Amino acid sequence: MRRDPVAAVGLAAAFALFALAFRGDRRRFWERMTLTGFVLGNMALANERELRRSRTRLLDIAQGIGSAALLYGIFTFGDQLARRVMPRGEDEIRDIYALRQAAPKDEIALRLATVIAPAEELFWRGFVQRRVGGIAAAAAYGGAHLVTGNATLVGAATVAGIYWGLLRRLGMSMPALITSHIAWDVWIFLLAPTEGAEEESSSESATSR
Template identity: 35%
Template sequence: MSIRKLLGTIVLAHVLLFLSFFLFKDLFWPLFTASLLVLGIFSIRNARWKTPSPLHIFYGLGSGILLYLIFYIGKLVMLYLFPESITQLEELYRLVAPEQGWHYVSLILVIIPGEELFWRGVVQDQVEKSNLRYPIILAALLYMSAHIYAGAFLLLVAAVLAGIVWGYLYKRTSNMTVPILSHLVFDLLLLVFFPLL
């Protein structure tokens, strides 16, 4: 894939997330699901897969839990320093927290795999092949940039930090299953089992 095609796919991701997070917020779940389905299908043939070892499963589970704990502590610090940021956090949860049964199915089967397939399996791989410096960080910054339309600083911080972790896991293990598992654990803790609100 050329740099031009890569930039084209990143622009497509931006357009889809702009529609989902900003322009049609009332239709967030259907649009976001459709967006990640499109990006995931486009990306699935590029990802590296293999049967995960017990160590890979440990990496996936452990990193997802660790990321959640970091963000939990970060939230406490943020609210202590900037108590007004609770409003932004509440607005973000109103938008992205799953409520209906199909939201949970979409999150687990479409959104999380679609994000990892696209941002790690296509974008990060292509950045690495382009011999650009710091490909994991650059791919994480690109991942973060597509979340700007949510208007939540905390989401941008989460996207870049988690993107670096998931990018490292993908690079280290050469196995898409590991970042997907980590992302799944992180999102389930953050959005379902122990929300930060």
């Protein structure tokens, strides 16, 4: 890992903001996560001229959606594995999906698509990875989630960080990565959650009736 004081400041800010987002009142989680994205995304844009010059092409959108579909497949398998292998895997996955109840789905989708997902790519792949390397960036991305106390979420974040970091290393453009992150977030969290989560959601809806 290369020494970079700007990266060190950015990572310190990221860890502090993630702690604020995940450890506060869950009813305002999406507001705090949006603030986190706003701060980190702008930090990346302010320090990386290349990011400010990026322009989205149709190819970027196609690559982004395709890579999101592949990651969704990986996570569908990983979800089943976590439920069977990890002692608290099923409870931890349920806890992650419970955040869908903290705001209306259309509001969550808007926050994910316009601020949170783009900012994560700008910061973690566009800013951190360029300065400290892919392995360190993926480890830091997973490490920022340790504050949740949710081992499944930490593992998921690390896998996603490795995946998007590898795509960046292989030359995928930032607009394509942003498209991928937006599509994957909305897809797995709101539109097509993993099988177990979907069953739990249906059960909750039936109970509420």
